[in-house]
Amino acid sequence: MDQVARLFGPAIFEASKLKVLFLGVDEKKHPGKLPRAYTLTHSDITSKLTLAISQTINNSQLQGWANRIYRDEVVAEWKKVKGDMSLHVHCHISGGHFLLDFCARLRYFIFCKELPVVLKAFVHGDGNLLRNYPELQESLVWVYFHSNVPEFNRVECWGPLVEAAAPSSGGDGWQQVFESNGELPQQCQDNCNCCFPLMSLIPWSPKQPHDGTQSQAATNLETME
Template identity: 65%
Template sequence: MGSDHHHLNLRLNSYNSKSIFQYRPTTRKQQLKHSSSSSSSSIVNVNINAGLFGHSVFEASKLKVLLLGVDEDKHPGNIPRTYTFTHSDLTSNLTLSISQTPNNSQVQGWYNKLQRDEVIAEWKKVKGKMSLHVHCHVSGGVDGHFLLNLCAPLRYFIFRKELPLVLKAFAHGDGNLLNKYPELKEAMVWVYFHSDIPDFNKVQCWGRLHQDDDPDLRRRGQVPYPCQEACACCFPPIHG
């Protein structure tokens, strides 16, 4: 497993803002509210053996890559770079959009809005170090619905199970960029699970992007936060 640090709430900003996401810690009051209501909730706490579904295997032939207004030669420490990843349950095909902001058209339609199984990631430079920040919507939020809450334990499990495949899709689909800037392969990956249920609202360190070992071996780290004042060592900037 990746190392759990603390619970986070995520709120999507307008995509015109300097950074795609803002983070807000879950308050003690929210945790107590959920704890007191959980006994009367109809949500069933699902405990699933990790071996039930087997291991996902990445097949490059099933990955479709869309370059949308980005240049493979531009370092993501200077130009915003975002990944939008989706898959088809019918064909098992994978789609990865590489753009400056999330590809909204990729997650439109009633089926995608019902599933909410997209994975969105953005490159960030924090205090001079590059890192990849990956976001998974477990439940809750503005676009959430009650079915997501009912399935939150299962959704959290599936996201964690499929993440190694997703990270391989990122590395393969943006391989030209990583080959030009090999230091990006050493970047740390931070995964944010977003939920209105505290048990599934957390951030985890998933090691380095090129890492192919068991997640249990990935080291702990400290969540990187950008400078709170205008600087040249963080990108995208939070001011300006």
């Protein structure tokens, strides 16, 4: 993300700047029948986005010195929890590099501001899936912010995908966070047919706190190798 240029400007999705790669998945299949994950990266040189849609995170897309330093990738996965589909999105705020620690607050603001663009990229890139299963537009979006700073190490519910992917009237995506009346979805403890996939497709494994928080839940930061 071009952090300086976009800091005060509107977050606008441009389809012409999105490159979509389908890696080993059928773009027309329902995610309940096949694992489905998104890996989105941004090039500061070309200002273009690359979205890989696959059965797991596309680690090869995250290699290279620039990605390792800036950590501006966004990864996500569709999950069915107790019969309800939801989209789980992960962002690296800080940890692993002192520069990221220094600007954690700014990075949190920028990620929140750009998230509607990210979600719009998912919707556009996986358009056939959303057209074939329009009910997924009403699925809740859960955003996991990973940070070694407790204030920014949190989980937020951004509401239904159709609303979370739409820019707010003021152009500030960070204002779209929804207060959730329910807890972070938890899979069944025993083997069942209502949860899928059983294991996360993403190396980051967020855990709920034990303080009863509902709309905001702290997560454990696990650096992706």
